[in-house]
Amino acid sequence: MVEVVNLTKRYGDTLAVDGVTFQAREGEILGFLGKNGAGKTTTMRMMTGFMTPTSGTVRVNGHDIREESVEARRQIGYLPETAPIYDDMSVQGYLAFCARLRGVSNRELPERMDRAMRAVNIHERRTWIISKLSKGLRRRVGLAQSLIHNPKVLILDEPTEGLDPEQIIEIRNLIRGLRGDHTVILSTHILPEAQMLADRIVIIHEGRIVAVDTTENLTAAVQRAQRLRVQVDGPAEAVRKKLESVAGVQRVETLDSDRGVRFIVESARDTDIREKMALAVVNAGWGLLELERLEPTLEDVFLHLTRRNQVDARPAEPVLVAAAASEGDEA
Amino acid sequence: MRPIFTIADREFRSLVTAPLGYVVMTFFLFVSGIFFIAPLQANIANIRYVVGNTTIWLVFLLPALTMRLLAEEKKTGTIELLMTSPVTETQVVIGKYLGVLAYYALMLFSTAQFVFVLGMVRKSDANPIFPTYTGLVLLAATLVTLTFAALQESRTLSIITGLLGAATLVCTGFAAVQMGEWGPALSGYLGLFLLGAVFLAIGVLASGLTKNQIIAWVSTAAVLLLLTVLISWLTRDIPATAPALAASPNPGDYASFAIDWMKFAFLHILQALSLQATLENFAQGVLDLRDLVLYASLIGASLFFAVRGLTTSRSA
Numbered sequence: 001m002v003e004v005v006n007l008t009k010r011y012g013d014t015l016a017v018d019g020v021t022f023q024a025r026e027g028e029i030l031g032f033l034g035k036n037g038a039g040k041t042t043t044m045r046m047m048t049g050f051m052t053p054t055s056g057t058v059r060v061n062g063h064d065i066r067e068e069s070v071e072a073r074r075q076i077g078y079l080p081e082t083a084p085i086y087d088d089m090s091v092q093g094y095l096a097f098c099a100r101l102r103g104v105s106n107r108e109l110p111e112r113m114d115r116a117m118r119a120v121n122i123h124e125r126r127t128w129i130i131s132k133l134s135k136g137l138r139r140r141v142g143l144a145q146s147l148i149h150n151p152k153v154l155i156l157d158e159p160t161e162g163l164d165p166e167q168i169i170e171i172r173n174l175i176r177g178l179r180g181d182h183t184v185i186l187s188t189h190i191l192p193e194a195q196m197l198a199d200r201i202v203i204i205h206e207g208r209i210v211a212v213d214t215t216e217n218l219t220a221a222v223q224r225a226q227r228l229r230v231q232v233d234g235p236a237e238a239v240r241k242k243l244e245s246v247a248g249v250q251r252v253e254t255l256d257s258d259r260g261v262r263f264i265v266e267s268a269r270d271t272d273i274r275e276k277m278a279l280a281v282v283n284a285g286w287g288l289l290e291l292e293r294l295e296p297t298l299e300d301v302f303l304h305l306t307r308r309n310q311v312d313a314r315p316a317e318p319v320l321v322a323a324a325a326s327e328g329d330e331a
Numbered sequence: 332m333r334p335i336f337t338i339a340d341r342e343f344r345s346l347v348t349a350p351l352g353y354v355v356m357t358f359f360l361f362v363s364g365i366f367f368i369a370p371l372q373a374n375i376a377n378i379r380y381v382v383g384n385t386t387i388w389l390v391f392l393l394p395a396l397t398m399r400l401l402a403e404e405k406k407t408g409t410i411e412l413l414m415t416s417p418v419t420e421t422q423v424v425i426g427k428y429l430g431v432l433a434y435y436a437l438m439l440f441s442t443a444q445f446v447f448v449l450g451m452v453r454k455s456d457a458n459p460i461f462p463t464y465t466g467l468v469l470l471a472a473t474l475v476t477l478t479f480a481a482l483q484e485s486r487t488l489s490i491i492t493g494l495l496g497a498a499t500l501v502c503t504g505f506a507a508v509q510m511g512e513w514g515p516a517l518s519g520y521l522g523l524f525l526l527g528a529v530f531l532a533i534g535v536l537a538s539g540l541t542k543n544q545i546i547a548w549v550s551t552a553a554v555l556l557l558l559t560v561l562i563s564w565l566t567r568d569i570p571a572t573a574p575a576l577a578a579s580p581n582p583g584d585y586a587s588f589a590i591d592w593m594k595f596a597f598l599h600i601l602q603a604l605s606l607q608a609t610l611e612n613f614a615q616g617v618l619d620l621r622d623l624v625l626y627a628s629l630i631g632a633s634l635f636f637a638v639r640g641l642t643t644s645r646s647a
Contacts, residue, residue, distance in 0.1 A: 048415040052646040074417040084408035
């Protein structure tokens with residue numbers, strides 16, 4: 001169990017992390033979601049004791065990371081963002097080093113190493129020198145070292161970043177398998193990843209927590225509307241009118257386009273209007289260039305949250321709307 | 332204690348198996364070999380020349396062993412895993428220091444070959460098989476098994492290495508007795524080891540203060556050069572007695588007296604820090620408590636500040 005209380009980190013004049021408070025319960029997977037630069041890595045570095053917070057604290061199973069640093073760190077397995085590893089060591093040499101450093105006894109060592117290497121499926125390459133491993137294999141070695149001492153708490157900073165799709169699936173399955181035995185805190189900037197893996201999601205934006213909720217609630221909130229992207233070769237206003245007239249369409253938004261006109265069309269969540277839309281466009285004699293269903297993105301979550309919060313009239317939020325809207329195309 | 336040993340073990344192992352360690356060791360043996368052969372050709376068979384002349388090369392060689400210790404970890408980010416493991420900064424610094432110190436001891440150990448050769452040269456009726464040839468073979472065997480032990484992480488091989496090393500040392504003892512004057516030779520070696528221990532501690536500090544290995548190397552070498560050669564050059568002819576004021580001084584005399592006095596004090600402080608002078612004592616077989624105190628303070632201060640540097644890097 002991890003408690004983060006009012007954690008703040010200031011670099012000169014910039015507040016990188018501003019009063020972050022949340023808890024990770026025992027045995028759950030907590031998704032720590034935010035864009036690049038939102039303060040995820042800084043927060044995780046403070047949670048693992050690598051950085052001292054400007055104020056606030058972190059308690060890992062009741063041990064304060066500042067007061068009882070060594071004891072708190074003993075409870076943690078950590079995979080930093082870049083998965084740094086000593087290149088000149090062999091896989092087993094490196095894992096043995098990590099295990100001894102974290103207090104695994106010589107008697108337990110062979111079994112723990114074997115278990116960690118099997119968990120990440122690297123035991124066939126145990127004698128390889130790490131510099132010869134591919135990026136995905138290195139990441140697995142990184143995960144193995146975080147598991148080697150069987151820690152209660154696992155902190156994984158963007159564990160799938162920079163891997164190819166197959167490796168991503170592998171790593172995700174592995175993390176899913178950790179639920180129950182370990183408390184896992186996992187950072188990511190990919191919304192579907194958090195939705196797939198996490199029991200609960202904490203969303204951080206510009207150093208502040210903007211939402212803490214179960215994955216189901218957040219997903220449901222975002223997916224109330226279904227969004228389609230449509231590109232049509234035809235006169236903008238006429239096409240727009242036509243699209244709005246299709247049954248089930250709730251809202252049409254015009255976008256810029258190099259050829260023809262592009263729209264974002266929103267409809268109710270449980271109806272599929274794609275066929276009707278295609279028919280409408282084609283029957284009018286225009287060319288249908290593109291028709292795609294959009295998955296909700298992190299930006300949608302931000303937009304949704306900020307809209308909701310505006311209704312609540314919270315003072316800090318208008319800034320967030322502007323920021324989220326201006327970066328809306330980067331998803 | 333265990334984290335210290337674990338970290339030291341890793342550093343030592345990586346030096347034994349990585350190119351950097353080989354380059355430094357090769358160059359060290361090459362240079363010390365020259366200082367061994369050259370006097371021998373002039374019919375002077377004495378280990379003292381090796382000890383005395385190798386120092387200046389250590390100024391450049393030993394920083395190469397220490398430069399990567401912390402700087403490389405900071406550059407590649409591996410320091411993040413080290414500092415989030417349940418170990419203290421002190422354990423990290425001491426572990427790394429002991430790792431390179433052990434490697435330096437290995438470097439000195441491999442110069443035992445000179446003792447074997449000298450034992451035979453100095454005593455014409457000596458049996459060449461023991462200790463000389465036996466010792467040389469044992470020495471080579473120790474180094475070879477050590478490399479394999481480090482590569483394969485095998486406990487059995489480590490024990491064999493230890494036994495071979497101990498046997499080599501026993502042979503070295505016999506050869507040293509044959510060689511004669513083994514007392515000064517031993518204290519010379521001890522001095523060389525302690526001097527290296529100081530050099531390495533300063534190197535650890537420099538490596539802890541930067542991410543850049545080149546900067547760590549250059550700055551360590553510069554400080555060591557200052558502590559050895561430059562100080563003895565600066566203090567080559569300082570007066571032994573403090574400057575005195577003339578009996579009936581002119582007003583201008585006060586100023587020059589003050590300057591003389593400050594110069595005198597400064598040079599004496601510098602002289603007290605000179606490592607060259609201490610090494611001359613060691614080479615003559617003199618173990619001076621003041622020298623040991625100087626060494627211990629330099630090592631202690633360097634490692635202390637290296638620990639402080641690591642601690643403050645957490646809040647940066």
